[in-house]
Amino acid sequence: MQVTIEIPDEIAEQIEQLGGNAKRELLEAFAVEEYRKERLSRGQISELLGLNFWETEEFLRQHETYLHYDLKDLEQDGQSVRKLLSQ
Helix, strand or coil: CCCCCCCCHHHHHHHHHCCCCHHHHHHHHHHHHHHHCCCCCHHHHHHHHCCCHHHHHHHHHHCCCCCCCCHHHHHHHHHHHHHHHCC
């Protein structure tokens, strides 16, 4: 799907003059927000932005967007480890 967003030329020019890339920055902002809302996975971020695993990890770190991992996930991982160790 192709999505087109129109922003005033003067704003795009200002961003470009300050060393930015409006198209890329809008795409990255979208990716970060959707990841924070848990509507995109880390793998989907990689695909959307054309990054490899480590580049995606660095991208998420730079945007202070970390792995969604809560107490429930920790407990499930603990159960899996205990099960593996008991075999």
